Amino acid sequence: MSQQPKQSHYDLVIVGGAIMGSSTAWFLSDNPDFNGSVLVVERDPNYEACSTTHTNSCMRQQFSSELNVRISQFAADFVKNIRSYMGNDERVPELSIRNFGYMYLADNEGFADVLRESQQVQLAAGAATQLMTPEQIKAAYPFYNVDDIVLGSINTVDEGYWDGSTVFEWWRRQAAERGVEYIANEVVAMTKNAAGNTIESVTLKSGEVISCGQVLNASGPRAARTAKMAGIDVPVEPRKRYSWVFKAEQPLDRDLPLTIDPSGVHVRENGGGTYQCGGHSDIDPAVAYDDFAMDHAIWDNHVWPILATRIPQFEAIKIQSEWGGHYAYNVFDHNAIMGPHHEVENFIFLNGFSGHGLQQSPAMGRGTAELITYGEYRSLDLTPFNYERIVRNEPFIEKAVI
Ligand SMILES: Cc1cc2nc3c(=O)[nH]c(=O)nc-3n(C[C@H](O)[C@H](O)[C@H](O)COP(=O)(O)OP(=O)(O)OC[C@H]3O[C@@H](n4cnc5c(N)ncnc54)[C@H](O)[C@@H]3O)c2cc1C
Known part of the structure; x- marks a missing residue:
């Protein structure tokens, strides 16, 4: 993986290239309506410290909220039909759920x-x-x-x-083959416009300043650190x-x-x-x-x-x-936090997945790709996970958290 980005501007910069960042990148690359440029910045290219490689790799339908059940149902469908979802690419293995x-x-x-x-x-x-x-x-x-x-x-x-690492590997591989650019680097800062409602650029550890249309926070346990760069607090x-x-x-x-x-x-x-x-x-x-x-x-x-x-x-x-x-x-309500910030609208969350993010990655990546492409969720309405519920102090509680 190269360290240097090829361009100085991208329509989307994804901070974190593990399962959530890669799911979103793949669903974007799979959508003919999306023609933007995507840069995935990953600070740990061997994925040694991320949640994705420390996982138990299981899925369940037993959640207390219907939306979380529907999200896992899509995971099951995706895993069982992965090759057909991935364009019948013969290199992609058939998978099943034990x-x-x-x-x-x-x-x-x-x-x-x-x-x-x-x-x-x-x-x-x-x-x-x-x-x-x-x-x-x-x-x-x-x-x-x-x-x-x-x-x-x-x-x-x-x-x-289920074999989460194979799904992760193929999302990354196909997304990269279709033009998503992955680099081994770290986002260390962000700048906003004078009004403070738009991220204009991200700064890499190696010094480059990359201007961007949108930023996706897919940085797992480091979500709060990434949000802080945009002057935003997120309770993760x-x-x-x-x-x-x-x-x-x-x-x-x-x-x-x-x-x-x-x-x-x-x-x-x-x-x-x-x-x-x-x-x-x-x-x-x-x-x-x-x-x-x-x-x-x-x-x-x-x-x-x-x-x-x-x-x-x-x-x-x-x-x-x-x-x-x-x-x-x-720590607010044990559920995912996703979608745009209500004031800094080109800063998008994909955070707070506790012990169920692997199975949520197909639906959350698909939904985030829809949001970025169309400005709305189309397959499954994921708006209950929006950031604004935290500002309004209206928890969306999931009781089945392991
Ligand atoms: C022990 C354990 C068991 C689990 N079991 C299950 C399970 O059975 N089923 C299930 O569905 N889920 C499970 N999970 C949860 C699941 O693994 C996570 O929810 C999921 O992997 C989260 O993916 P992510 O991409 O959001 O985060 P991560 O995998 O942590 O990836 C975030 C990435 O962002 C990168 N990053 C962070 N900051 C920056 C920056 N500033 N610049 C560049 N890169 C950055 C990191 O290096 C990292 O690679 C488990 C988790 C753990 C820890």
Whole structure:
């Protein structure tokens, strides 16, 4: 990837070339109505520190808001038909979803009611969510300890693991082949016009000043830092999330759904007798952008005891790999923040995806490309995610945040 941009002006500058930036770039490149020039600036061209490469790579239909269900439904359709979406390009592999489902476990009536209400939303949107009593859970998945469980919720249609890294790679590759320019550089500053309502240029770390028609903030956990360059506050923080892949001495005799324990610890099937587990500290502050250090005490004192209590067969396991990653966590209402700023109108957000941005990338990239091309969302109305709700203090709450 080159460091230098070829031009001094672009119709769109995308700050961040991971999954959200690349999805938008690809949907723009795929739209014959869009003829603009696009520059994607990526500070970490090996994608070592971004959320996209630290992900669990799963999708679910189990959200509490209908819009989030619809967004994941498009993800499922896109993944299952990726080659046809990508112009029947024979180099693009066919993909599928490994439908082990997400199993939400409630240990109190309050959360059970949330699961019941959410199931109604999901069924109305066409998802196949089933509620299960503890006895039904035990019959279907005998390895769980359900002594403290009052209700479970699972859906095994279009819910489970998918290959997010292949989708990401092909979006980047096709977008670049169609003329989107990716550079290895960093946006470090922005200038506005005298009225303060338009971004006129971005400044790169290497010193070049690039004038631009629009700017897209696709900078993941660094969203607030990028917005600050435009004099804008956005309530997105980097929050640390740990992952562990382990091998069980005695693997389970059937697929393990992505199980969300009432404690928040989650674990899923990873194939070949291995499992992937995720968790975080009870104290969950914003961390430094470059702080990915592991805290081994969390596994020993918090995660593993919970795991071995929920699935006693996981008493005997061996960790194979572990890493720390960052959620871009929207502290206002846990939902995406997207679309234009209400005053600086050529500054567009695509931020705050917590632990569900990978599956949202097809719909959010498509929607952002429509907004940039037509000035409106056409396939799915994504306006409830607009920035102005924060200014108006009107949260759009998503209760199913892992
Ligand atoms: C542990 C973990 C598990 C997850 N599991 C799932 C899951 O199962 N399912 C799911 O749907 N989602 C999951 N997610 C969430 C998902 O991975 C993210 O929401 C998604 O990858 C966000 O993509 P992004 O492009 O917005 O951000 P990122 O991937 O973080 O990319 C932002 C990019 O912007 C670049 N950048 C930042 N600032 C600048 C700048 N000034 N100049 C140039 N470049 C810049 C960065 O280098 C980075 O590459 C998980 C996340 C984590 C951390």
